[in-house]
Amino acid sequence: MDKIRKNKTLMKLIYLVLTYAVVQVLISTGIITYYLQDILTTICINIILAVSLNLITGFTGQFSLGHAGFMSIGAYVCAIITLRMSTTFGFIIGAIAGAVAAALVGCLVGLPTLRLKGDYLAIATLGMSEIIRIIAVNLEITNGAAGLSSIPQFVNWVWLFVFTAGTILIISNFIRSSHGRACISVREDEIAAEAMGINSTRYKVIAFTMGAFFAGIAGALYASYFYVIKPDTFGFQKSIDVLIIVVFGGMGSLSGSVISAFVLALINTLLQSLAEVRMILYAVILVVIMIFRPQGLMGSKELSVSTLSKVGQIFQPRKGGDK
């Protein structure tokens, strides 16, 4: 039992280091061009957003349309701090402060709104993200509708990797703990969960706050990589984009969210040359996939290290005498 667990941890570490190293080499050798780096960054940011929204919507069952609002808080806080403190240390402070600010707002907004259910909650969270956008338009420190520009760029592959992998690890650890199971039980049957001693409001607020925290991180990465942010960047459309990634990958599947962020970015990039038809084709592809796989690419299944090693075993000759 202990040996299997250690093996699994080791395999995870190997996969992580491998992913990091391969991409790093590709960037250093120039195979991943600046253009591809932009796409890579977008994918990583989308993964963080999708995985954190999946925790709220897919695992805890709370339909939120306000994810872009939390992202914008993270982006603005990080931008404002790095504009005044243009060092790597400033960026780290900014990213963490942004995430914490988003989490605080998430917690404050979550306490009253998470008593609502289904579409009512969706409208309330949508309203919240609109309020955040309007505040950003009207404040002086955010420079109104023009937004902030020439934000110092600190985000490179190292930071992207650290934050993306960290987000996935923390959320997947959380899901596989007793607290995570409590969140899932709230999605499954709130009345039964409460009768089994689970404080459903508490777990909804925890999920919402965690989701907001990581959305804040995603916002900080966005601000620091693309060096221009405007209130409109984080509008309703952005929340919907994230929701599409989650639904497309499978509600309640973290690996689904990751794969779907990749696939959708790929489809988007491939269609880039088609200009006007692009959005129509993108929508058609989405509709077709949702017809044939309504549960999303992965359903609620996960791609785990053990499935990966099963795939690996196909290529190995069977050894006799395993237990």
Next chain:
Amino acid sequence: MPILSVNKLTKSFGGLTAVSNVNMELEQGELVGLIGPNGAGKTTLFNLLTGVYVPSSGTITLTKDGKSKPIHGLKPYTICKEGLARTFQNIRLFKDLTVLDNVRIAMNQNVKYGLASSFFHLPSHRKEEEKLLHDAIELLKIFKLDHKKDELAKNLPYGEQRHLEIARALATKPILLLLDEPAAGMNPAETAELTELIGWIREKFNLTILLIEHDMSLVMKICERIYVLDYGVVIANGTPEEIKNNKRVIEAYLGEEISNV
């Protein structure tokens, strides 16, 4: 000192009084039945006891380790922590989760590690999870469900789903267990087996049990005392023998004219 005492409990929905002035006392270790015709207010009474509804008036007091505590108006999860667990009339399992997870979720309230430990899977998390797994499997063994721990709850046969619901309720470590029609939809052989099981878990877990049931073979066989509810009012209370011969109970079930014959 009674483990549960219900005093003048009333619940009205608008003009309808579903439960009216109910008094009830359960002693430690008793197995008590709650019967009555359809719509008599039995499940409403359960929902009041478990905090799903807030009573319009009256009190509910639970005594645990010699200390009495009013539990009316508390949230369901707080009442569950106080030691009152239940099953549902129409099974409410976490259908899309595994048998094991259904039981482990009910153990959540006794889990000792915090959020930080769950983020990073610290040693405290690992130790506690191993204990949870062990306890959950021990509990499933009692219901002969341990070999099905990785099945989804919805894929179990009906009888086993009823068993799993009882196992899940026991996982919360209750002192008082409320069973809402545990034998509903079971055949006579399954009911007989369940009857034995209920008696056995009462001894094993040192429980007090209150059960709603329509199957009189089960009620008359294992209940030491029976409360009869009709139109929200307790019309009788006594041993199975007394209830069988109670005139008002017969009237409630069969109608006045027949009992006059």
